[in-house]
Amino acid sequence: MSGIILGLSRYVLCFFSALYAFHCFLGFGSEGEKERRGVSLLQAFFLILIHVISFTVLYFRTGDTEALYYCALQEVMIIAYMVLMRFLYPESSRILVNNMLFFLSVGLVMLFRLSPEDHNKQFIVAVIALVISLPLPALINRIKEHWKYTYGFGLSGMILIFFVLVVGNVTRGSRLSISIAGVSFQSSEFAKILFILFLAGILSDDCFFGDSRKDHEMRQINTGVSALFAFTYVLIMVLSKDLGGAAIFFVIYVMMLYAALKNIMVPGVSLCLGAAGLAVSYKLFPHVRNRFLAWRRPFSYIEGQGYQITQSLFAIGTGGWFGMGLTEGSPDKIPIVSRDFMFSAIAEELGCIFAVCFILVCISTFLTFINTAISDNNPYYRLLSLGISVCYGFQVFLNIGGVTKFIPLTGVTLPLTSYGGSSCLSMAVMFAIIQSIIVSQE
Amino acid sequence: MFFFNKDKKRNTEGSDIKKTDKNRELHVIMYFFVAAFFSVTVFFCAYVGLSAKKTINSSYNMRQANLEKKVIRGMIFSSKGEILAEEAMNKDNIEVRYYPYKEVFAHAVGFSTHGKSGVEYEANISLLTSNAPVNERLEKEMSGIRNYGDNVYTTYDVSLQQAAYDALGVYRGAIIVSEVKTGKILAMVSKPDFDPNTVSENWAGISAETEDSPLVNRALQGLYPPGSTFKIVTLLEYIREKPDTFKDFQYICNGHFDYGDTRINCFHSSVHGRVSLKEAFEKSCNSTFADIGTLLDLKKYRETADTLLFNSDLPLNVPYSRGSFVLSQSSGEEEIIQSAIGQGNTLMTPAHMNFITCAIANKGMLMKPYQIEKIENYRGMVIEQYAPEEYKRLMTEEEAELLKEYMTGVVLNGTGKKLKGLEYEVAGKTGSAEYGTIKGESHSWFTGFSNPEDPDIAVTVIMEGAGSGSDYAVPVAKRVLDSYYRSAGK
Numbered sequence: 033m034s035g036i037i038l039g040l041s042r043y044v045l046c047f048f049s050a051l052y053a054f055h056c057f058l059g060f061g062s063e064g065e066k067e068r069r070g071v072s073l074l075q076a077f078f079l080i081l082i083h084v085i086s087f088t089v090l091y092f093r094t095g096d097t098e099a100l101y102y103c104a105l106q107e108v109m110i111i112a113y114m115v116l117m118r119f120l121y122p123e124s125s126r127i128l129v130n131n132m133l134f135f136l137s138v139g140l141v142m143l144f145r146l147s148p149e150d151h152n153k154q155f156i157v158a159v160i161a162l163v164i165s166l167p168l169p170a171l172i173n174r175i176k177e178h179w180k181y182t183y184g185f186g187l188s189g190m191i192l193i194f195f196v197l198v199v200g201n202v203t204r205g206s207r208l209s210i211s212i213a214g215v216s217f218q219s220s221e222f223a224k225i226l227f228i229l230f231l232a233g234i235l236s237d238d239c240f241f242g243d244s245r246k247d248h249e250m251r252q253i254n255t256g257v258s259a260l261f262a263f264t265y266v267l268i269m270v271l272s273k274d275l276g277g278a279a280i281f282f283v284i285y286v287m288m289l290y291a292a293l294k295n296i297m298v299p300g301v302s303l304c305l306g307a308a309g310l311a312v313s314y315k316l317f318p319h320v321r322n323r324f325l326a327w328r329r330p331f332s333y334i335e336g337q338g339y340q341i342t343q344s345l346f347a348i349g350t351g352g353w354f355g356m357g358l359t360e361g362s363p364d365k366i367p368i369v370s371r372d373f374m375f376s377a378i379a380e381e382l383g384c385i386f387a388v389c390f391i392l393v394c395i396s397t398f399l400t401f402i403n404t405a406i407s408d409n410n411p412y413y414r415l416l417s418l419g420i421s422v423c424y425g426f427q428v429f430l431n432i433g434g435v436t437k438f439i440p441l442t443g444v445t446l447p448l449t450s451y452g453g454s455s456c457l458s459m460a461v462m463f464a465i466i467q468s469i470i471v472s473q474e
Numbered sequence: 475m476f477f478f479n480k481d482k483k484r485n486t487e488g489s490d491i492k493k494t495d496k497n498r499e500l501h502v503i504m505y506f507f508v509a510a511f512f513s514v515t516v517f518f519c520a521y522v523g524l525s526a527k528k529t530i531n532s533s534y535n536m537r538q539a540n541l542e543k544k545v546i547r548g549m550i551f552s553s554k555g556e557i558l559a560e561e562a563m564n565k566d567n568i569e570v571r572y573y574p575y576k577e578v579f580a581h582a583v584g585f586s587t588h589g590k591s592g593v594e595y596e597a598n599i600s601l602l603t604s605n606a607p608v609n610e611r612l613e614k615e616m617s618g619i620r621n622y623g624d625n626v627y628t629t630y631d632v633s634l635q636q637a638a639y640d641a642l643g644v645y646r647g648a649i650i651v652s653e654v655k656t657g658k659i660l661a662m663v664s665k666p667d668f669d670p671n672t673v674s675e676n677w678a679g680i681s682a683e684t685e686d687s688p689l690v691n692r693a694l695q696g697l698y699p700p701g702s703t704f705k706i707v708t709l710l711e712y713i714r715e716k717p718d719t720f721k722d723f724q725y726i727c728n729g730h731f732d733y734g735d736t737r738i739n740c741f742h743s744s745v746h747g748r749v750s751l752k753e754a755f756e757k758s759c760n761s762t763f764a765d766i767g768t769l770l771d772l773k774k775y776r777e778t779a780d781t782l783l784f785n786s787d788l789p790l791n792v793p794y795s796r797g798s799f800v801l802s803q804s805s806g807e808e809e810i811i812q813s814a815i816g817q818g819n820t821l822m823t824p825a826h827m828n829f830i831t832c833a834i835a836n837k838g839m840l841m842k843p844y845q846i847e848k849i850e851n852y853r854g855m856v857i858e859q860y861a862p863e864e865y866k867r868l869m870t871e872e873e874a875e876l877l878k879e880y881m882t883g884v885v886l887n888g889t890g891k892k893l894k895g896l897e898y899e900v901a902g903k904t905g906s907a908e909y910g911t912i913k914g915e916s917h918s919w920f921t922g923f924s925n926p927e928d929p930d931i932a933v934t935v936i937m938e939g940a941g942s943g944s945d946y947a948v949p950v951a952k953r954v955l956d957s958y959y960r961s962a963g964k
Binding site: 035036038040041165230255264280287290291294334338342345346347348349350352353356361362365379385388391394395398399405406409414418421422426428429431432435436438 | 497498499500501502503504507508509510515517518519522526527529530532534535536537538540541543544588612613615616617618630755
């Protein structure tokens with residue numbers, strides 16, 4: 033019995049992940065949540081199967097009964113969240129709920145395999161994130177005058193990352209987190225949300241839609257102020273030596289400004305600015321040069337700067353299309369695998385087919401996000417959901433592009449799947465904001 | 475596209491044109507991101523499907539051990555199906571890699587216990603991949619039994635390899651034999667050698683010395699001064715520069731060539747007298763070629779060497795050394811005339827010399843050399859078949875024809891006479907490459923090919939410190955060629 037499960041599991045997991053991903057896109061064709069009910073139920077079924085099969089394999093491989101115990105607990109968490117969301121917000125996006133749980137559960141499976149200790153921590157974080165995200169849509173929709181808080185958001189986010197820059201802990205050369213009462217916070221993860229809220233407020237001002245002279249002036253002032261804020265955010269991130277973070281803030285700003293000003297010059301000019309900024313940081317910072325070298329010629333620096341990325345490529349390549357099977361690869365040979373290289377670990381053990389399906393689920397999540405922006409008539413919500421879409425999409429791109437050597441490594445986490453409390457919590461909040469906008473549209 | 479249903483509906487109704495206007499930027503951003511995701515996915519799949527196999531063959535990839543847990547390493551066969559390497563049980567009932575031909579194929583097939591080399595290195599991932607029938611693989615996976623890895627058929631010919639191994643005798647050096655028209659490597663011997671069955675046990679002993687280590691495959695990695703065999707390159711460059719007049723070239727050799735303080739002697743201080751270019755090549759007259767060296771355009775000389783794969787990569791998937799030819803316009807006279815006769819700073823491997831010889835034999839076109847013929851699953855179903863392919867044109871057909879004529883002359887009238895009057899014809903060039911500081915010590919070289927009109931194989935021999943090419947390397951090449959034609963029955 034156990035032999036059959038272990039032998040077939042690699043293929044079965046790839047098969048179900050493909051079915052799951054397929055149903056993500058099937059959902060787009062239908063109008064309204066009611067029609068999607070059938071699709072999303074099937075999806076929930078596949079998602080639960082993937083989770084249960086994975087933990088069963090882990091149980092047989094490790095002989096650790098905790099695998100079964102956690103599997104059951106997490107099933108309760110998954111089903112409870114699905115039921116509660118459906119009950120509390122009948123109009124919420126089911127695909128988004130499923131995808132959120134898909135990312136979380138795949139992350140928990142891999143973490144249990146990589147480090148049971150990290151898994152236990154992350155499980156608690158996941159529960160907290162889900163609990164927090166439950167009342168959020170209702171709360172957010174109750175706040176009627178968002179624009180009052182615009183500058184409050186902008187300034188508090190800035191203070192948050194500035195504070196970390198000054199007193200934060202240094203990990204792997206970057207100042208990213210502060211410890212409060214033994215719990216470490218990665219403040220930039222929360223600053224992203226505040227930054228998007230600030231930009232959505234300032235860039236959706238009425239002056240962006242009027243044609244009078246005063247509107248023109250106000251528009252210039254607002255654009256200038258937003259640029260000043262964005263510049264400060266990016267500068268602080270660069271000084272914290274978090275280049276991936278800086279890039280995320282920069283791209284969020286460029287895309288939101290482009291949507292607000294409706295001028296193709298914005299991304300055009302920003303592209304040049306971004307390239308110049310990259311060139312300057314390449315000259316100034318050795319860690320940027322190292323990342324670049326490791327990207328161009330990883331095998332020439334295999335024992336130094338290129339170690340991580342070559343390990344990642346070995347992991348993906350050795351795993352092949354169907355993977356080595358859970359616990360049968362060596363993803364732990366990649367340094368900081370549970371934060372930055374979850375995608376490679378998934379590809380190595382669950383298979384590259386599974387990994388491609390994972391990307392497809394990310395794409396469907398991104399499309400659901402940005403469709404929320406496209407279909408909303410309120411400029412504030414349009415920009416807010418656009419900002420979150422860009423933040424999510426760009427982060428996924430930086431992570432997966434980095435570990436597959438498509439672009440240089442940036443040290444950005446894979447949303448909801450990587451180990452890390454702050455990134456998980458802040459992503460859950462972003463999902464909740466999108467849900468609240470979807471709920472209010474219907 | 476199907477996910478814009480809502481918008482499309484509005485458009486067709488024509489009620490809200492501004493709305494679509496407002497959405498243009500969002501659509502641009504959406505397409506931009508979808509394109510980015512799409513590119514990453516394609517890049518990822520291309521890596522997994524196309525280039526990963528080569529990447530994970532790196533000796534730094536510790537994960538090969540994970541594959542070994544799931545697959546029984548496949549077998550390696552000669553071109554005629556003799557087993558060159560297989561998994562077997564030793565007397566303690568432990569699975570070991572067994573090499574029935576021991577030292578004979580030590581470098582060509584290599585070893586897989588202490589790192590990997592040779593075919594074991596090049597085909598490592600194939601040997602560790604099972605393409606057994608799917609149902610069988612699944613069945614075994616379910617019962618936790620390892621699957622059979624794929625088998626590799628090489629291009630090596632056992633009797634030819636054995637003949638080359640015996641012919642080299644006690645000498646250090648290397649022999650490489652390839653099939654001219656296909657690029658198949660038929661035999662590759664290097665000495666000193668080792669027993670691949672006991673690599674692990676004897677590791678400390680055989681890997682200790684670096685330069686002299688028996689682990690070094692001298693055919694691919696040994697860098698030697700080419701000596702007079704390099705006159706092929708000098709000759710080619712001269713006829714390229716003087717296409718109309720080289721036939722009228724004459725030189726009077728009095729046994730040595732003086733230039734300033736430098737004196738170049740002909741081998742054994744022979745005096746060749748008045749010689750044409752062809753005669754000088756046949757008799758391997760150093761004085762003539764030293765003189766030619768002073769007449770050459772150094773920039774073009776270097777370019778010709780480069781097109782003959784000096785200072786560049788060879789089309790091989792196993793570790794090798796690059797040949798070097800470093801003359802430039804700033805080189806001194808002594809270096810120039812030394813280089814023209816294959817001394818000086820010029821270094822090359824026997825394999826490199828063999829590839830140049832192959833190109834001359836094959837009308838100037840070098841076929842891509844290869845040692846892996848096909849990969850089969852353990853039941854004999856072909857998984858991958860490697861066909862001959864053209865690698866690069868090293869010279870024009872006319873140039874190749876001329877070099878062939880000159881090299882045939884070497885055997886008929888010159889230093890290669892020992893190969894004259896056999897049941898097969900040979901074209902080639904000898905070399906006696908001086909090395910070290912002691913006068914008279916030289917490596918014995920021969921490179922050539924059989925049946926110039928319809929060439930079969932190219933043989934390159936080097937014997938370290940043996941003496942002159944015509945006395946030592948030529949007879950060894952003859953034994954290899956004899957073996958080839960005896961077993962071919964031609």
